[in-house]
Amino acid sequence: MKKRLISLFIVSFFIISGNFTNAEGLSLSGNNYILMDANSGRVIIEKNSNEKMAMASTTKIMTALIALEEGNLKDKITIDDRSIDIEGSSIYLKKNEVLSLKDLLYGLMLRSGNDSSIAIANHIGKDVDDFVNKMNSKAKSIGALNTNFENPHGLSEKNHYSTAYDLALITKEALKNEHFKQIFKSKIYNANREKNGYFVNKNKTLWEYEGGNGGKTGYTTSSGRCLVSTAQRNGMNLIAVSLGASDWFNDNYKLMDYGFENFKPYIIYDNNQLIKKIDIEDGNKTIYALANNEFVYPLSDEERKDIKIKLEIDKNIKTPIEKGQKIGVIETYLEGVLIKKENVISKDIVKKDNIIQKILEEIK
The missing domain is CATH 3.40.710.10 (DD-peptidase/beta-lactamase superfamily)
Structure with a gap:
């Protein structure tokens, strides 16, 4: 049965390596x-x-x-x-x-x-x-x-x-x-x-x-x-x-x-799941970062606690922003090993302010 991992953890970069085992205890012929x-x-x-x-x-x-x-x-x-x-x-x-x-x-x-x-x-x-x-x-x-x-x-x-x-x-x-x-x-x-x-x-x-x-x-x-x-x-x-x-x-x-x-399949994040609300300086706007695809990964019960997620939003995001536009990446780690890198995208269209709108924002 699929279960959801709710919390997102910001982690430092880890060295990529393997994280599998062999099956010596299973007494295989090959x-x-x-x-x-x-x-x-x-x-x-x-x-x-x-x-x-x-x-x-x-x-x-x-x-x-x-x-x-x-x-x-x-x-x-x-x-x-x-x-x-x-x-x-x-x-x-x-x-x-x-x-x-x-x-x-x-x-x-x-x-x-x-x-x-x-x-x-x-x-x-x-x-x-x-x-x-x-x-x-x-x-x-x-x-x-x-x-x-x-x-x-x-x-x-x-x-x-x-x-x-x-x-x-x-x-x-x-x-x-x-x-x-x-x-x-x-x-x-x-x-x-x-x-x-x-x-x-x-x-x-x-x-x-x-x-x-x-x-x-x-x-x-x-x-x-x-x-x-x-x-x-x-x-x-x-x-x-x-x-x-x-x-x-x-x-x-x-x-x-x-x-x-x-092992059981766990939903790390859903397709179009809200990852983060982001304030951008350009026009004093708020945009919503969504996962671009669903990510389901098989985990043992012991491994669930070792899933960490790092979110990197593109610097200096400026309007206009199109719906579905890439605005960053989400990296998933298991025991310090990168197992998935996926784009995060904008939920909505964000138009560029015209001069009058900018003046009104300044007045506010």
Whole structure:
């Protein structure tokens, strides 16, 4: 249940550093994992989360995201020789078969079809290489800087790698897309093909874990078992990623259990919440500073007392001031670590006084 932190504390500047822990007490099978809050991006637990690893078919999260951003679900795609008999998991595409992009995306995410990924890549890009360039550009643009894609399916290649952190970041970005969220949480899908059209999701999180609402499995000999899982409870949506974990599902369940049992989402400030009333010398005016966006952050009970807020209003504010104009920034700190910097804006329009108004003010 969300709770409000009411008091604002003015604090001095602190050195920025990390504020997460690892999960040694949870007895996990893997050594590369992360638990991230999908809304704020807070890293709650991690271990070796920035180590570059093979990630197998968890690659397909990015494949789906690019396809949804640049394609149309109703697009009709005629299957050619390039998408036939692809190594590994398959939805068994046939030459000259016509499927919608929607069908291929469900085949990609639920059945992990490598052939589906090639068909998507050739449809969205000029060819597979062009599509892979789009994947890499997207990764860099969202801050997944330790990721490099060589293909759209995740079969092993020397320079095809990611990290637990980057995969969580990519998943966080993908969850902003409503079509992706729908595919991600689907247990079954019927593509209405003559054969092999009934897709059942390989991600057991959807059946086994309370609140489970998404995920992607991956396995190759070189990568081992890789898993992205998501779940939502009490207004908090968590992303768990495990790479090279023999007990992959239980590892992710333990990570998410830890998050839900020890953290709750707290409203630090609401969208358009009044932060401060400010008097300005120019025209003897009063303006109201509002938070530009809502900020919700997962905190343990012990951490609540360690939230501090620093408000900095722009110096020498002068009229005219537009409604919604930036007039300062609000910085939020947890245990001395900067976790959020957001603009504060003016609540109203403040017009510039004309000469007569200024004379009248002086008389008053």
